[in-house]
Amino acid sequence: xxxxxxxxxxxxxxxxxxxxxxxxxxxxxxxxxxxxxxxxxxxxxxxxxxxxxxxxxxxxxxxxxxxxxxxxxxxxxxxx
Numbered sequence: 001x002x003x004x005x006x007x008x009x010x011x012x013x014x015x016x017x018x019x020x021x022x023x024x025x026x027x028x029x030x031x032x033x034x035x036x037x038x039x040x041x042x043x044x045x046x047x048x049x050x051x052x053x054x055x056x057x058x059x060x061x062x063x064x065x066x067x068x069x070x071x072x073x074x075x076x077x078x079x080x
Contacts, residue, residue: 002080008045009055009071016044017078024073032074035064043076 005020019041022029029038036059037043046056046063048071055071057064 003077004080005075005077007072008043008057008074008076009048009068011045011076011078013045013047015078016042017076019043019074020077021075022073023075024070028070028073032066032070035066036060036062037064037074043074 011017019037019039021039022032022037024032032038037057041059044058046058048055048068052068054065054067057066057071
């Protein structure tokens, strides 16, 4: 199995992984943390629209929707 790191926005639907970092300032990190997304979180990408639509993801037992720009800051290690 090969592990690679990609942005949440670039993951395929139903792909899962572990959050390894957030490329953003204190505001972005705080907002994502309030949604349950932080380093070490298990995350599953549920769906997205083509282009710049919102990204739907599951973190734990909660489904969240975040903007495409914010999702591009969440770095996830996925297993291929």
